[in-house]
Amino acid sequence: MRLLPDTVVRKRRTVGARTDRDTWVRIERRLLDKIPDQGWNGTECAARLEGVARPAWRRCVVWRDAEAAWRADETDLLPAAPVGTAVLSAAPELPDDWWNALNASLDALAVQHTRRVATPDTVTITQALVTESVRSVFSADFDTAVERWVPAHADLNWANMTAPVFSLFDWEDWGNAPLGLDSASLWASSLAVPALAERVRHERRSDLESRDGKLMTLYVCSKILGRYGHPDDPRREPARRTAEQVIEGLRPG
Incomplete structure (x- = not known):
């Protein structure tokens, strides 16, 4: 999978981009002390919500460095x-x-x-x-x-x-x-x-x-x-x- 550079969107805490397989990947870096006890998987957990219009979640990758954790979630593209x-x-x-x-x-x-x-x-x-x-x-x-x-x-x-x-x-x-x-x-x-x-x-x-x-x-x-x-x-x-x-x-x- 490859991210398409000309589609990159930067927000306050995240960066996202379209992929070459017509999905979206959103990457977030979060300091370790900002990760709550319940975990850091809101996008993944939202996949089971019924009756809520949202892009379907597909998969994720999580890794960490000395100060922070990183998470990349792949979802369907937005409809608009x-x-x-x-x-x-x-x-x-x-x-x-x-x-x-x-x-x-x-x-x-x-x-x-x-x-x-x-x-x-x-x-x-x-x-x-x-x-x-x-x-x-x-x-x-x-x-x-x-x-x-x-x-x-x-x-x-x-x-x-x-x-x-x-x-x-x-x-x-x-x-x-x-x-x-x-x-x-x-x-x-x-x-x-x-x-x-x-x-x-x-x-x-x-x-x-x-x-x-x-x-x-x-x-x-x-x-x-x-x-x-x-x-x-x-x-x-x-x-x-x-x-x-x-x-x-x-x-x-």
């Missing part, structure tokens, strides 16, 4: 191009069928069964992490306890989905997470385009209007508004306004 970058500045043209496919896949994912725990940004998501992240930005008096944990992609953004044919890829971080994490993450990736953010809220309202969905909205807002957020991020103001509204709904009484 990625929608765009992780955070969009203009609304893509997405037909209703695309939104229906998104909803069907996310709803199907949420009813799967797994012992995996999601690792967004390679960090295992826990109740303590949710509380710490939310409290680091929002000090209002409300309970941050998560009630329901369900399987989530855990890196849902516009760079990890295709259009006009819907498919969801890059499954290395998936696992159980608070209900609404994926919906809130996609909403946050859309905030620079108000109409798109509103469409996401409409399509995923069952998640985002739940108590856990509101907590996840604050969780993703904390990433935008917290100390690692960029001061010129156009999403800051809509994130702040939404957070204020959500907090009012979470306050006791």
